Amino acid sequence: MGTCISKTAQPDIGTSEAEEKTNSMSVTKASYKITVKTGDQKGAGTDVNVYIILHGKGIKTNESKLDNFFKNDFERGKVDTFSFDSEVDISEVQRIELRRDNCGLYSNWYVDWIEVTIGKKNITFIFPAMKWIKANGRYFFHHETCLPQNDLFLESRKLELQTIQAEYQLKVHIPGLPAQVKKLPEDEKFSFHYKVTVALKGLKLKGESFKLMLTNGIEWENVDDVKTTYTKAFGVPQGSKDFNDNAKFGRQRLSSLNSLLIELCTKIPQNFGVTEDMIKDFLENKTMKQAMDGKKLFIVDLAILEDCPTKRKDLVMTCPLALFYFNDSNRLMPIAIQLFQKKGPGNPVFLPSDPKYTWMSAKMWYNLADSTYHQAVTHLNNTHLMMEGINPHFLYLMAINSLALATLIDPGGIIDNNSNAGIEGHFHIIRKSLPFWKLDLHGTLPEDLKRRGVFDESVLTGAYHMRDDALLLYDAIKTYVEKYVLLYYSTDSSLTADYELQSWGAELVKSRDDGGVGILGVPGDGKFKTADQLVLTLTSIIYTCSAGHAAANFQQYDEYGSPFNYPYYLSGVPPKDKSPVTEETILKSIPNREILLQIMIITKILSEKATKSLGDFEKQFIVDPKAVKVVEEFRQTLHEVGKTIESRNKKREYSYDWLLPKAIPNAISI
Structure with a gap:
């Protein structure tokens, strides 16, 4: 079933069909808490600069850098919390826009999930990611669930699907056997x-x-000799008892x-x-x-x-x-x-x-x-x-x-x-x-x-x-x-x-x-x-x-x-x-x-x-x-x-x- 909560990762495609625009009116500042879980895959942690934009219905915040002063953020398997204020007060965060640069010694970054909590309302929105974030691309993660025919961000969704299809092409590796992925995508590797x-x-x-x-x-002396292989490390298989x-x-x-x-x-x-x-x-x-x-x-x-x-x-x-x-x-x-x-x-x-x-x-x-x-x-x-x-x-x-x-x-x-x-x-x-x-x-x-x-x-x-x-x-x-x-x-x-x-x-x-x-x-x-x-x-x-x-x-x-x-x-x-x-x-x-x-x-x-x-x-x-x-x-x-x-x-x-x-x-x- 196609839904908006599937993995999303696309180059920057500009504004969506919803014609999002930044609200420039002078309003009371809203506060947002951003919680990020970095995956535990090998090399998942990063030292790069990470930036985020929050999108609501027809409005979005300015880009904010996620950084805690004097703290090594985005380490493998860790959860980090950031906060920022914005003049844009979003009542429902529908999607987030994420990017990173290529600075620092360790640039690879795997994100498990991101949570956004609106300060005064204390409402939290969860954005599953489960993705490697590559340099200088813009990645969109959605909160709402919807079918493709009802998606307000249809063009970014189509581009997402094209990217995934390119990564997950099938090939028969062994003649006559079922098809498998041509090359194991980074997102599918073991943690x-x-x-x-x-x-x-x-x-x-x-x-x-x-x-x-x-x-x-190597050779057995008698039937009971087989039992000598069932040490504490292996354990006794149930089948050997009958x-x-x-x-x-x-x-x-x-x-x-x-x-x-x-x-x-x-x-x-x-x-x-x-x-x-x-x-x-x-x-x-x-x-x-x-x-x-x-x-x-x-x-x-x-x-x-x-x-x-x-x-x-x-x-x-x-x-x-x-x-x-x-x-x-x-x-x-x-x-x-x-x-x-x-x-x-x-x-x-x-x-x-x-x-x-x-x-x-x-x-x-x-x-x-x-x-x-x-x-x-x-x-x-x-x-x-x-x-x-x-x-x-x-x-x-x-x-x-x-x-x-x-x-x-x-x-x-x-x-x-x-x-x-x-x-x-x-x-x-x-x-x-x-x-x-x-x-x-x-x-x-x-x-x-x-x-x-x-x-x-x-x-x-x-x-x-x-x-x-x-x-x-x-x-x-x-x-x-x-x-x-x-x-x-x-x-x-x-x-x-x-x-x-x-x-x-x-x-x-x-x-x-x-x-x-x-x-x-x-x-x-x-x-x-x-x-x-x-x-x-x-x-x-x-x-x-x-x-x-x-x-x-x-x-x-x-x-x-x-x-x-x-x-x-x-x-x-x-x-x-x-x-x-x-x-x-x-x-x-x-x-x-x-x-x-x-x-x-x-x-x-x-x-x-x-x-x-x-x-x-x-x-x-x-x-x-x-x-x-x-x-x-x-x-x-x-x-x-x-x-x-x-x-x-x-x-x-x-x-x-x-x-x-x-x-x-x-x-x-x-």
Whole structure:
């Protein structure tokens, strides 16, 4: 939605359409207090001279210098207060005009926000900035919220948009993948505090890793030897507490990192070699048809991984099918796994009744495929890469993606060296997923659940924690978006007249080859004619960039940190028959200590919440009192959602804390 409270930065364009003029009449002097918050980005502080002009309706003050005598103003992360008197008495400060010169040793300056308080009236107006202020330009920051068609300062707004468009041009950096910003804008870079915090965590864990390898060597002595990596610095991953547990394997499909794959099974695929006789002992005296009719049989098909390239020729990637039964104790249990798509003698269906470590091996090779899909599609593509092109206005999303391109998903980087698929395998899967992914289906939680036959709470009752909690959050976000949108788009005509909004919609569906985002399934094909279309689009984006990412991200250490539980790297070959597999074979298949520690370091860092919780915004762009009220109502709703989830967790056998609102960041910032 285009509003006057978005970031504004333009060269001097003279007076606005409102024909502002300085009031030269002799009046009693008015006093103004100016409060300025300098950002904490590296180099944000400045020694330059800063000047301000206050604009009211048809009037403005003379330019005043912001300077406190004998004080070092505008230091990084500091708040400074200034005051000046003027013969111009403004009852409502509608916008401020800011500029700086190029004097002093440190000329860069990043402003978070500016407040103007009118002395006698003691009325404060807030002007969000969140911008680097460059020398000798004039920057306008607005207090009022309005649509572009109603903006009194239309020309400066158009110039602002042109400047932003030039800085935020999109480009496909990796062929076949989503578009990303050509070059990371200065305004999108990590704050100094954030960079230092993450860097220190990484250094601490790398030091611990080096010490562990020096002390214990690279190869494992036995199964229990893996536990020696779980020192105080790392902590014990939850997944390591359930060794070869079928119930845990079932819970991973419902309440772990990749909980949006499982589907209601209404028919066994022709290429899945499972039969009635194979699984009758696991269906609690039901036939396969009775289990299907009772909505108790579920399937996951990872055919998308077929022909996935691997990092080396000696590494294998599976593309499995798995069948699950929801038993009378409300537990989802695995009952059949086929590791490759083409059924046949060399590709058996593995069962819980198979030899202990043969069945365990089948589950591990299944989870290798699951973890690879999770990291490539669920996490990297559907949240990080896809969302960067859709909307850059989420804290640090562009910064973390830029960092990932340089260190995480680059050739020879962490993913490339510590996974079977390597980066080419991950990119291969992403390319296969893009042609069918649609915003209004796969990217909209209720519709995605309906597509998979698991929307109704009567299905997987009491076990599908991710679904149950996520729907509460989706509804809360949708209600918030509806209220906010209707504040400014009271009629459909006001929505269609917003040319900024319509341009954004057009960019969403525009081909990536032409500099667009290339998203399928945008309501109205990007032409927003009704508020409902806009609400669905915004709700899906906000949900994905908050709750969706939290569900796919913050359990990473707890899962990936346990190689028997959720392997991301496996050596050797999957079992090809029902012959017994030894514990030694299992031990040799998992990553060695060096590779596991690399996986543990990155997933530990990625699992740390580093920004504020959903609704507690780091950057306060919303200043319109009506909109502020909507935000407060949203926060109260989130508080109630949190209480509901906490109450549910007390009754659950295994609590699910990942979608508590306080655990969900506002944006994809890690």
